[in-house]
Amino acid sequence: MLNVLLPSTSRYMARQMKDPYCVLARTHSYRARSAFKLLEMDDKLKFLKPNKVILDIGCAPGSWSQVVVERCKLWPKEEGNSGYLIGVDLQHLLPIPGADIMGESDITSPEVHQKIRNKLNSRKVDIILSDMAHNPVGDTSIDNLRLIQLLRTVYRLFHPLDPASPPSIELASNGIFMCKLFDGQETQQFLNELRQRFSKIRILKPGASRESSSEIYIYCTNPANQDNQKRARNRTKSTEQPKH
Numbered sequence: 001m002l003n004v005l006l007p008s009t010s011r012y013m014a015r016q017m018k019d020p021y022c023v024l025a026r027t028h029s030y031r032a033r034s035a036f037k038l039l040e041m042d043d044k045l046k047f048l049k050p051n052k053v054i055l056d057i058g059c060a061p062g063s064w065s066q067v068v069v070e071r072c073k074l075w076p077k078e079e080g081n082s083g084y085l086i087g088v089d090l091q092h093l094l095p096i097p098g099a100d101i102m103g104e105s106d107i108t109s110p111e112v113h114q115k116i117r118n119k120l121n122s123r124k125v126d127i128i129l130s131d132m133a134h135n136p137v138g139d140t141s142i143d144n145l146r147l148i149q150l151l152r153t154v155y156r157l158f159h160p161l162d163p164a165s166p167p168s169i170e171l172a173s174n175g176i177f178m179c180k181l182f183d184g185q186e187t188q189q190f191l192n193e194l195r196q197r198f199s200k201i202r203i204l205k206p207g208a209s210r211e212s213s214s215e216i217y218i219y220c221t222n223p224a225n226q227d228n229q230k231r232a233r234n235r236t237k238s239t240e241q242p243k244h
């Protein structure tokens with residue numbers, strides 16, 4: 001009956017039942033299979049630790065935040081653990097114990113930046129995670145470009161275009177920025193922009209990421225120091241502005 005009435009829904013459910021990561025997500029009470037992408041990347045790079053201040057951008061339905069809470073021991077919080085997690089998403093999402101969730105919040109909005117700043121209360125962010133994405137339209141070049149535009153607004157939070165203006169969010173001197181990107185023709189340009197801001201960049205494709213998906217993860221460490229940042233911002237400014 002379900003097959004007749006809702007063929008695409010039942011096909012989706014069948015696929016989910018066969019997908020080992022969906023089964024595992026249910027077993028471990030993760031809200032999405034994407035938890036296993038972060039778990040795998042953290043197993044490899046070991047960046048999630050107690051005492052870290054973390055911003056999880058595009059956090060709904062919340063499986064990455066669940067992983068961060070577990071690995072950074074935010075719930076129940078160990079005594080002396082100064083770690084803190086803020087999760088931001090356009091969508092409404094259910095609370096996650098140990099995380100400070102900002103649902104119905106657009107990361108491109110200045111009001112949201114102000115709310116994050118208030119929550120941080122002058123603390124620097126150690127790790128910025130972004131699994132954020134629009135719904136892919138399936139055209140690689142459009143999806144690639146749209147996500148890059150969104151990610152530029154994210155890195156400009158901690159590396160503003162105007163070198164004279166203070167960053168909206170301060171990244172710690174040993175801070176990490178990890179973001180998802182739909183791979184495509186603008187990827188190299190985007191990587192070049194990141195290379196001006198971080199001296200170490202790695203590209204990851206975790207096993208839980210579907211082969212058919214163009215998604216890749218970019219893991220950036222060693223942020224440029226203040227002077228280099230200013231020089232990089234000046235260089236980027238001149239290449240990013242339209243030529244007349």
Ligand SMILES: C[S@@+](CC[C@H](N)C(=O)[O-])C[C@H]1O[C@@H](n2cnc3c(N)ncnc32)[C@H](O)[C@@H]1O
Pocket residue numbers: 031032034035057058059060061062063064065088089090091105106107108131132133134
């Ligand atoms: C693939 S999902 C993230 C899954 C999440 N990491 C998890 O494990 O549960 C991508 C999310 O990015 C969010 N998103 C897209 N654009 C956004 C924006 N401008 N601001 C905040 N969130 C955004 C979407 O609402 C969506 O929930």
